[in-house]
Amino acid sequence: QKEVEQNSGPLSVPEGAIASLNCTYSDRVSQSFFWYRQYSGKSPELIMSIYSNGDKEDGRFTAQLNKASQYVSLLIRDSQPSDSATYLCAVNLKTSYDKVIFGPGTSLSVIP
Amino acid sequence: NAGVTQTPKFRILKIGQSMTLQCAQDMNHNYMYWYRQDPGMGLKLIYYSVGAGITDKGEVPNGYNVSRSTTEDFPLRLELAAPSQTSVYFCASSYSDESGGAFFGQGTRLTVV
Numbered sequence: 726q727k728e729v730e731q732n733s734g735p736l737s738v739p740e741g742a743i744a745s746l747n748c749t750y751s752d753r754v755s756q757s758f759f760w761y762r763q764y765s766g767k768s769p770e771l772i773m774s775i776y777s778n779g780d781k782e783d784g785r786f787t788a789q790l791n792k793a794s795q796y797v798s799l800l801i802r803d804s805q806p807s808d809s810a811t812y813l814c815a816v817n818l819k820t821s822y823d824k825v826i827f828g829p830g831t832s833l834s835v836i837p
Numbered sequence: 838n839a840g841v842t843q844t845p846k847f848r849i850l851k852i853g854q855s856m857t858l859q860c861a862q863d864m865n866h867n868y869m870y871w872y873r874q875d876p877g878m879g880l881k882l883i884y885y886s887v888g889a890g891i892t893d894k895g896e897v898p899n900g901y902n903v904s905r906s907t908t909e910d911f912p913l914r915l916e917l918a919a920p921s922q923t924s925v926y927f928c929a930s931s932y933s934d935e936s937g938g939a940f941f942g943q944g945t946r947l948t949v950v
Contacts (some may be wrong), residue, residue, distance in 0.1 A: 829879035
């Protein structure tokens with residue numbers, strides 16, 4: 726099993742809809758989880774971090790974490806064409822040293 | 838307010854040549870990382886460092902070396918470049934894993950021919 730997995734997509738949603746992005750991870754003791762957005766040809770940009778079970782909201786973005794199920798998701802409400810990007814899930818793995826491992830990313834396209 | 842600075846932005850290498858990708862951060866972050874990203878793929882961790890003098894291998898370390906003599910700098914050395922090392926390389930830094938995610942440099946696009 727890969728350490729961090731995501732649906733590769735592409736995921737297409739109409740403008741104004743809710744986009745749901747999912748991520749699973751293999752390390753049961755992981756404590757830190759991150760969502761990055763990456764526009765084509767650009768570097769990743771941190772948009773959300775979450776450390777506790779439950780929901781964390783920031784504007785139109787909501788991160789959801791379920792450690793028992795080893796699952797983290799990102800919801801984007803009122804999706805805009807400017808949200809079209811690749812979304813990367815990242816998990817800090819508690820191995821010999823702390824290291825952040827990224828999933829393969831999900832490509833999101835918001836259709837006007 | 839520079840953040841994470843990578844040089845060069847673009848480079849073409851011939852097979853067998855060597856080079857060093859430079860990375861510097863001015864945020865006094867302890868943690869620094871090197872990732873590579875192949876077209877249409879996610880980020881793969883090459884090496885990371887949790888402080889000056891401490892480095893460790895990531896997922897794909899073969900063909901690379903790093904050093905961390907200061908908090909600010911974390912250069913990545915490519916020895917005997919191969920076509921398989923054609924990729925976009927990102928350097929990143931963070932204060933710690935618990936205080937938030939990482940900040941990325943603008944990337945170095947490397948082509949080995």
